[in-house]
Amino acid sequence: GNSVTQMEGPVTLSEEAFLTINCTYTATGYPSLFWYVQYPGEGLQLLLKATKADDKGSNKGFEATYRKETTSFHLEKGSVQVSDSAVYFCAHMEYGNKLVFGAGTILRVKS
Amino acid sequence: DAGVTQSPTHLIKTRGQQVTLRCSPKSGHDTVSWYQQALGQGPQFIFQYYEEEERQRGNFPDRFSGHQFPNYSSELNVNALLLGDSALYLCASSSATGGVETQYFGPGTRLLVL
Numbered sequence: 001g002n003s004v005t006q007m008e009g010p011v012t013l014s015e016e017a018f019l020t021i022n023c024t025y026t027a028t029g030y031p032s033l034f035w036y037v038q039y040p041g042e043g044l045q046l047l048l049k050a051t052k053a054d055d056k057g058s059n060k061g062f063e064a065t066y067r068k069e070t071t072s073f074h075l076e077k078g079s080v081q082v083s084d085s086a087v088y089f090c091a092h093m094e095y096g097n098k099l100v101f102g103a104g105t106i107l108r109v110k111s
Numbered sequence: 112d113a114g115v116t117q118s119p120t121h122l123i124k125t126r127g128q129q130v131t132l133r134c135s136p137k138s139g140h141d142t143v144s145w146y147q148q149a150l151g152q153g154p155q156f157i158f159q160y161y162e163e164e165e166r167q168r169g170n171f172p173d174r175f176s177g178h179q180f181p182n183y184s185s186e187l188n189v190n191a192l193l194l195g196d197s198a199l200y201l202c203a204s205s206s207a208t209g210g211v212e213t214q215y216f217g218p219g220t221r222l223l224v225l
Contacts, residue, residue, distance in 0.1 A: 004153075032211045034213075036216070042218055042219075043115075043117075043199075043201055043216040043217050043218040043219045044154070044201065044203075044216040045216070046213065046214075046215060046216075049211070049213060051211050089153055089154075091153075093211065093212075096159070096166065096167040097142070097144075097159065097167070097205065097212040097214075098144070098156045098159065098167055098169065099144070099146075099154070099156060099203075099214060100156070101153030101154050101155075102153055103152055103153050104151075104152070104153050
């Protein structure tokens with residue numbers, strides 16, 4: 001069935017380090033892809049999205065490129081901050097506009 | 112412009128009871144989706160409402176039911192609560208008009224079943 005696989009966390013980085021969180025998916029066709037972020041005790045916030053192959057989504061210094069050949073949508077940021085500490089969820093949108101989420105990756109950034 | 116709102120924020124129930132959670136969508140949105148997020152896991156799709164009808168349903172038992180009102184707000188009802196229903200329940204709203212229906216989430220209702 002359709003699924004999303006994210007790298008396991010927690011990922012612990014020092015401030016200003018480079019971040020990569022891997023995400024791969026299995027789906028029929030070419031679904032839209034999303035990254036959401038969840039801060040402690042809160043709901044999910046949309047971070048970025050890409051709706052077709054080779055699209056690059058970007059927001060707040062985060063980027064992810066839709067790679068259909070590798071069915072991947074890895075999240076990157078060049079220089080993380082302590083305030084980026086949160087749980088990051090990769091998701092794809094199935095037919096019928098249902099989101100399928102990965103298990104989430106905890107990011108901890110130390111000052 | 113208010114975002115997605117949910118009520119209540121927290122709720123404690125006992126096994127066998129029934130619960131109703133409420134959601135108001137973002138202004139201009141007409142579609143509401145509900146998700147269950149167990150501790151340490153990603154959200155799981157419960158169902159989606161559009162034009163007051165259930166448009167799609169995930170793999171949840173009939174104890175989970177919902178409703179959408181003419182003003183697009185929605186309720187999630189869970190009957191005969193089980194301990195395993197303890198979770199964060201998230202509502203997301205989107206617009207069905209044109210393009211990808213990007214979903215925007217509310218803060219969630221945290222349900223604890225004792």
